[in-house]
Amino acid sequence: MERIAESIMLSWGIKRMLLAFAAGALAVLALPPFNFFAVLFISFPVLVWLLDGASGSAERGLLGRMRPAFATGWWFGFGYFVAGLWWLGNALLVDANGFAWALPLAVLGLPAILALFYGVAAAVAWLLWSDGIGRIAALGAAFGLIEWARSFVLTGFPWNAIGYAAMPAPLMMQSVELVGIFGMSALTVFVFSAPALVGTKRGAVAGILAALVLFSAHVGYGWFALNRLDRTEVAPSGATIRIVQPDIDQSAKWDTAERERIFSRLLAFSAVPPREGEIRPTHIIWPETALPFLLTENPGALSRIADMLQVGQTLVTGAVRFEDGAGGTRQRFYNSIYVIDDEGQIIGAADKMHLVPFGEYLPFEAMLRRFGLTPVAETFGGFSAADRRGMLTLPGGLGAVPLICYEAIFPDLSRVPEGRASLLLNLTNDAWYGMTPGPYQHLRQAQLRAVETRLPLIRAANNGISAVVDAGGRIIGSLPLGEAGVFDVVLPSRSDQFLLIRIRQFNFGLIIAIMVVMAIFARKSKKQRFD
Template identity: 75%
Template sequence: MERIAESIMLSWGAKRVLIAFAAGALAVLALPPFNFFAVLFVSFPVLVWLLDGASGPADAGAIGRLRPAFVTGWWFGLGYFVAGLWWLGNALLSGAEGFEWALPLAIVGLPAVLALFYGAAAALARLVWSDGLGRIAALAAAFGLLEWVRSFALTGFPWNAVGYAAMPVPLLMQSVEIVGLYGLSALTVFVFSAPALVGTRRGAVAGMSLALLLLAAHAGYGWAALWRLDRLPARAPEAVVRIVQPAIGLSEKWDAAERERIFSRMLSLSALPPAEGQPRPSHIVWPETAVPFLFTDNPGALSRIADMLQVGQTLVTGAVRAEEGSGGAPQRYYNTIYVIDDEGQIIGSADKAHLVPFGEYLPFETWLRKLGLTTIAETLGGFSAGDRRNLLKLPGGLGAVPLICYEAIFPELAAVDGGRGALLLNVTNDAWFGMTPGPYQHLRQAQVRSVEARLPLVRAANSGISAVTDSGGRILASLPLGEAGVFDVDLPAAGQESWSTQNRGLNFGLIIAIMALTALFARRSKRQGLD
């Protein structure tokens, strides 16, 4: 291994670029749908060895000395994000005519921007680089910190944070409730970088021992957490939920001639009788924008919903909501969840607050529209963001935390005004991503939100993957990607929330502080040894 490490350290030019890109791309195999997390024991040691050899000339100034490390981290990040997000290009080919020119921006441009965060992490780590365990701690702290920054910088896009690679199954998801996604990202980098110490024989025993201890604690806590959940007192189901997955293609969805057929299909799927001997559902959930028209344009639609619903049943559906502008302002549109009772009355709603840039709204709209740019969802001229996030109250005393589409990738959005609620409600339309890894990655991130909040997840996706999980992230029922149908499931009870969002934030800060201090101490010791 020493020979391999030395060869990687001394690589230069195109060979070094290729190694960094390939190491980042290989790491994607740790994510859904592959879940082969062992590859990180290759990817991150390679990155460490590359950074070992990424020092600039001593007389080049601070920026010049850090530039090789930044470039190395950027190429690693580019490989990771191109291999992990290439499927975003599918959204430009699925029902979004006229956007083919933007394919390079989706497949390479966005990954190139996201790779800047990994470049910055590598440069930050190299700033306090040392021998042995200290450099592993520096890299872990820098990655954890930059993954956190990625969650809010430029509106935020924490998709495929490194920590998800350490959570391939529910057993290994549970510790996220203590340290949060970004704390787990830092610990993930530390653990999977540890084999680099074997290749350089500095701090290998201490580093590998600590990595194995962290892995054991990660799995052990998961086992204990699920054991506790399984031993909660049995309770009658709070609701029987039916998930409707219509699998409607985007070309049909936005075709005005297809709207009546789509709506009738949604009603007929919802009205299917339950399995023999099973109770009828109390709550029926449709995906994001499942109603193919504005209710204000089709007032009879609510009456048809009332005719479909039996007494005591409730429909929860995604739809577009229109709002008249004031003072001559144009009409505004919102991506909304409606709650509709058995009399066809809208008794609750929640608007999407965190919109997809360039998908649902156009940043710097005044300037960019002059350049001819539009949003992908341009049918209604783009969406407006809801001004607040509130608990969605459902009949039966249930409170649902609304997560519309990609809101589910933001850990902080699982907290809303009005209390903790009884479930997370995620409605989405992942048909934009086709039969690619995208829907699998999206589902995994929603599962992790369920574990963090200790709430069951109810997820309705147009083309899949629809699922219901318990508060441990375990899937109780689901429909595969691309398959149309329905399923009914008893809504599991919420688990006990042991760690709040604030506590996870404090624990994340503590992890970063410990690793940063370890790196600084190792750096200081190295300098004193050279004096």
């Protein structure tokens, strides 16, 4: 291994770039749908060895010396995000005539921008670089902080944070309750970088031992937490949930000629009798923007919904909500959730707060529209964001935290705004991305929100993957990607064993502080040895 490490450290030019790119791309195999997390034991040691050899000329000043480390991290990140997000280009092919020109921007441009974060992480870690365990602590701290920054810089896009790669199954998801996804990202980099110490000898015993202890604690806590959940007696929710997955092709979704067929399909699936011996569903869930029209333009729709619902049943559906302009202001459209009772009355609503840039709205809209740019979801001229976040109250005394589409990837948005909720409600439409890894990655990130909050997750997706997830992140009912149908599940109960988000934030800060102290101590020790 020493010879491999030396060869990688001494690589230069195109070979160095390709090694970093390949190491980042390989790491994607740890993510859904592959879940082969062991590849990280290759990707991160390669990154460490590349950074060992990343030293700039002292004559160029601090930034000049940091440049090779930044470039190494950028190429690693570019490989990771190209291999992990290429499927975003599929959304542009739904309306290829209007958006195919932007395909390179989605497949290469966005990864190039996101790779800047990993470039900064590598450069910051290099400032505290040493030749032992301290350097993997520096790398872990830098990645933890940069993944946290990805959650809010430029509106935030923390998709596929490194920590998700270490959580392929519920047994390995429970630690996120303690440290959050950003803490898991720091620990993931530390643990999976440890084999690099074998290739350079110094600190190998301590580093490998620390990694083994952390990995064992990770798995051990998973076993403990799941057993604790199973032993804890909680009052049953009393609700039976029906998820409707209509599998509507995205190109047909807003076709006026298809409206009646789509609406009738949703009503027919919702009215399917339960299987013999099973309880009639109390709550029927349709996916994001399931209604193929504005309710205000189709006054008979609510009556048809009321006719479909039986006494005591409730429909929860994604829809576009229209708000007429007042006092000269422009009309507004919201990506919303409606709660409709068995009399066809709207008894609750929630609007999406965190919109997708360039998908649901245009940043710097006035300027960019002059250049002919429009949001990808341009059907209604772009959406407006909700002013505030609140819970939905569903019949049966259920408090639901609404997470529309990719809001589920933001841990802060799943916090309960008013008291303790009963469930997380994620309505989404991943049909934009076809039969690609995207929907699998999206589901995994939503699963982790259930573990963090210890709330069950109800997820309705247009073409999949719809699922009901318990408070331990275990899927207890689902429909696969690309399949139309329904399934009924008794709503799992929430757990009263949960940590407040501020405790996770404190633990994350503590992990970063410990790693930084380790890195500083190792850096000083190295200087003393060479002075």
